[in-house]
Amino acid sequence: METAETAETAETAAQWSEKLAALTGREAAARRVIDWPAVEARLGLALPTDYKRLAERFGSGVFDGYPQLRAPDTPSGRYDLVEDAERLGEMLAADEWLREIYRPYPVFPAAGGLLQWADSVQADGFFWLTGSADPDTWPVLARSRDGADEWERFDGPTGEFVHRVLTDHRQPFSVAGFVDAHIFRTYEPEGEPDPGWEAEPHW
Template sequence: MVAAIWKIIDSSVAGGPPVILEAPEGTSLKELLAEVSRWAGRPRNLAADGFTDPSLTERTGLPLVETFGDELLEMRGWAYRSHWIGCGSVVTSHRERVVVVIAHREDPAVTGFPEGASWAEKLCILTGWEPVPQPAVDWPAVEADLGTSLPSDYKEIVDLFGPGGFDEYVDLLVPGARGMDLVDWAKSEGYPAPDGLLRWGSSEQEFDFVWQTGTADPDDWPVLVGQYGDWERYDCGLGEFLVRMLTDRMYAFPTSRLDAHFFRSDDFRSIEG
């Protein structure tokens, strides 16, 4: 079923009607939910035991359930970029069926931004940040010290913003930043460790923000967010994660409910020379 979902996502036209797939006979809804969750993250509960969440809107998953009416028994939904994905069960003619729904979604991380803007540039737009001269990071030296290249979006964000935090919610680790040095944190936590986690951010809410390293291309490292080793995976890079953390309510961060966003600069690095 996952292959069929990807095929529809890759071929669907923006604004088209929802696509409904009936799963093969004998498909376990529980196993299907677990399979999709491995790459789409934790789903939202839209309907259970024949009761549909009455608060649903176009922004929170309504397109996944409105087609079925009283036939709907269960539905879990994911916001995946410009698509809604739903897995659930319906009953027709006294027969229960497992279904998959793919519907168009207005992606808040894309809508309203200039075409071709990078994730770092979108963060500047969202926060009203005007880049100021920063002490240059010697990226080749940093990467040699770490023993790995770093994601290009992270380096662009650091070059534009420097040390600091977004919406007083997540603070960036930046090479050379006092108390928030990416390299110092990596070494203190034993990177590279067998689990391949590399911290890039911290939060007063005691959340850990890390990359799951291991793939050859750092731009493919997903983001993990968690507490005490209980991780939620986000199948995207740091830049996209930050933009969605600020704009996408389906990511469920409180920052997405703010009317305006800001970046607090904490540039305590010394400038040599």
């Protein structure tokens, strides 16, 4: 049975997911079914409730041509949350210079490290800092490709961060005012599978 706290967390998570669905005109889009216990077992850590609702609602894809959401078990190989995390961890283990890019923070699978959940076509990066045992309290850390050691921190749900990036010009990394209408373009096939479909971003 849910506690009052977990019920409130689930309600907040659903609210931001649904706000983004309404903003991008995807209220009627089918939700993905994701085996979260298997995903979290593979990662070795739990994921934020809010992110789970986003991944179920949208899958992998891009909001307003800018933040590109990763999701587990996506047919778009480059935007699979787990595979990308594992790949980056292997690269960093073999390359000390590459680890310097992320300082002062360690990177997953290091304990409490950064776990990337989105990026942009401009190579900006969006991460969680996974130090807390409660993933629903993980802050979002973001850095531009040319940001050197400057990290922007957002303490709040992942869905709220995305919503602010799309709509609030005061938010760092905001694209508010640069688009006439908000849209989410999926990197996954929708409806019946198409044998000729290729898992590549489409614009």
